[in-house]
Amino acid sequence: MNPAQGTALSDRYVLTERLAAGGMGEVWAATDTVLDRTVAVKLLNPALSQQSGFLARFRAEARCSAALQHPNIITMLDYGEDDGAAFLVMELVSGQPLSQIIAERAPLPTPETVSILTQAANALEAAHQGGIVHRDVKPANIMVTADGIAKLTDFGISRLVGTAPLTQTGEILGTAQYLSPEQSLGQSATARSDIYALGVVGYEMLTARRPFDAETLVATALAHVNQPPPLLPDTVPAEIRDVIGAALAKDPAGRPVDAATMAHALGMS
Template sequence: MKLIEGQLIHRRYRLDSRLAQGGMGEVWKGYDIQLGREVAIKALRSDVTNAEAKLRRLRAEAHNSANLAHPNIAALFEYYEHDGIGFLIMEYVPSKSLADLFHSKGAMDPIELLPILIQTARGLFVAHSHGVIHRDVKPANIMVSDTGEVKITDFGVSYSTGQGQITQDGMVVGTAQYISPEQAQGQQATPQSDIYSLGVVAYEGLAGHRPFTGTTPVDIAAAHVNNPVPPLPDSVDVQLREFVMSMLAKDPLDRPKDALVVSRTLARIERRLLDQQTEMANTAMATSGNRLPRRVTSTPRIVLEAPASRLGGNKQ
């Protein structure tokens, strides 16, 4: 079955435009004609090899995503199969990915980056609380709206503690540039594996580049296992630097306890950096002697002047 524009799926979902196509399937922007809303439709292509195994993976993705109702996770609306093809009907997220932001901005100001990391950690904590490990946390799977809202997408290689074995023992699952050392060695992923991958995302956002590079994915994965993480720039706040490096510990036991700890710690750092920024702005205003202009009335002559201490400075 070949999917084409304008095709109606399940007598309800219209295929409008293909967004992406990969080895497992394709993703379309669609329209739910019953509810009058845009949707994303992920479909397993009929011409893939080993289709039954990949269909099991799609079913697992649907199962793992079904109960993850959270503002920072792209919602799954429906899953069904027809004529040997599986369809995931998901929330359409018309946003740029964090990978797009990294490409356009390079290193980001922590004040801009931290809210994205905090929201991602919150979404991951909810997934982990339901026994779901994402296993492919990377900038391309973190969508960021113009208003700064974050949605985690693509649970296509996720693992649930309640599901049966899908991947073979020792098989490496994940993206080499962001993979945890234990995943790179074919071990079972845990919540700490997702925390490591988010640590790589944080490192890239702060430094403007990933911690490890190589000529092949195997070289990069090996570096995650064997090489020490290069230090972050000295210009990065020391507490933020140290915490991101703790997320990148080789031993999962040395990483933060869970993603909730990550979100709360990063939120405290964000608050402190915002307070420092506000204090610096107020100090700059006081130093410049910025005062309100004098206002003079007629007889009797009265001069009204607002002292700088009452201006409040540049509040944020």
């Protein structure tokens, strides 16, 4: 399938505007002709649809996302396959990815940073309570609406706790700049790995740079393991520096015990 404006998926979802494209596939705005509403459709690259591993991950994203109902998580509406193309149907969020906001105007004001981090932490808590570890928390996977509502998205490499992984043992999945030390070492991600990644996001929002960003992905991953993060500037309130610093602890036991604890600490700042 070559998706184009006007393409109808499963005789229901009519593609209207391409919103984003990458190696994994495309995201389109579409019209749900049954319920007469606008939705977002995420199409897996047809070449990847033929690879069982990628298709399994895509289906897993649908299952994981469909299990989560939270105001700070993008709602999964449907999953389908049409003419060799697998697709997800989600609520269409009018806003910007946090990565774009950071690129355009970071460092962000502390109140805005705290608000977005708190909402993202609440989203992670809901996922973790549902037994789901995200494993790829980063600014590109946090959408922010014009009125400041943050929504976590892209559970494409998430894993239901207690289920068999869809990856080979020792394979590292995630984005190097946001990988926890344990993930960098090829160990399994846990809820506290997501908390570490959210700490990296907070650091980046406040400074316009990532704490670890070496010349190669391997060097960046090793920096998470071996190097202390640069100190946040004194212009950041001490209580916020403490929360971010705790989230970035090398030892998972040194991080907030859960995302709800991190959200509470941010709310008390």
